Amino acid sequence: MSSNLKILVADRQIVRPGDILAIMEQKIMKPMYNPEKHVYIYEDKIVSAVLGLASITDNDVSVIPLEGRYFPKVGDTVIGLVVGVGITNWILDIRAPYKAVLNAGEVIENFSPITTNLRDYIDVGDYIVAKIAVFDRTRDLLLTVKGKGLGKITEGIVIEIEPSRVPRVIGKKGSMLNLLTSKTGCNILVAQNGVVWIRCKDEKSSEIAVKAIRLIESRAHMRGLTEQVRMFLDKELA
């Protein structure tokens, strides 16, 4: 993007589709969409394409969406619910517009469809922590469970949050998540598709962790949220 931008919005301001965020020096005639920034460029204007919060960094402007479904990206860690078992693969619902496929060879060594029944390993209704291995929009996406911390969920609780709130629950450089884990003593995994896996020592702390995450979800666009959550956790845990 150009070096000379005239930015028209304030940081963390609520913006809507069609709101002009900044004026550039040069002109581009064909509307160009920038998927990472959720803005598009038209003529000499940078315009918001979604309902969200403006984010200004180093003379550049982008929008953090406040609404919207999860859209997959290669390398994302997701938690999927198994919805189907095939001959050589499992079908997972990862709350995206596309089905996710987990091949049996990922899970079972020397897999042969004649000798093994996939239901003995993973069945419908199981939650799986996986990474997106292949996704090019033309075919259903492929998952992998090869990696640290990936695989079937056997303990703890799983809750769903709005995918657009995931960055807030994690916080800047993981600050919010660190706060949650250190205060409650729970092990919390926030998947990119808005599914959260919580493992706690006792029920009380898991209850508090869920409440805290719901608090973050409902107030995602507020300033000083980390402080509020800290106060909430101190009060609840006292």
Added chain:
Amino acid sequence: MIEKPVLIRDDGLRHDGRKPEDLRPIKMQVGILKNADGSAYVEYGKTKVVAAVYGPREVHPRHLALPDRALIRCRYHMAPFSTSDRKSPAPSRREIELSKVIREALEAVIFSELYPRTSIDIFIEVLQADGGTRTTGLTAASLALADAGIPMRDLIAGVAVGKVDGVLVLDIDEVEDEYGEADMPIGYAASIDEIMLLQLNGVLTPEEFRRAIELAKEGARRIYDQMKKTLHDKYLRIIEK
């Protein structure tokens, strides 16, 4: 036949007391439905419309999916109780046409190429009809899409201009539509200054047409500002709470 009512009174005001360039009182709300990804409720005077948006989601039936962009489906429907005579709930010729023109207006602003092989489904339900249901529906659908977080070039505000008793008037209602000489609904994206929907029923001279477009744009801009405010206020309300 019922006698034609007085549409423009002697004092120059319309039958409901509005000036020619006045809109009806407009109410808007977003996020009213829990199960939809995005939703909106819009009132133009006595016309009341609910819109709901689902998606992007998997296409059913599968063979309708497009390989290069999202399939946008739109259903405009009038509730049986929306008119004074019961309307059959089956989609009429008119409703199928309006579904099409509203869909085409929205297709022009949605970045559908971001979501190949998916569908974005828009449902517009007219609860009470008093003229201008397609424009109210378009405004509501546009708000619901924004509420669903779907990337768009701009919001679209719908408004109609009519010619009654030789006078160009903004945002015509049922009576003015029935007894007037012309009805011209438009969908206007104010920020990018583009007209996304334009229909004309009746007769206007070229000069009247130009003036009508200007009047409609002016009215649409006012509605557009209110749409932006409605989306902004949804989050402001949560902050204040």
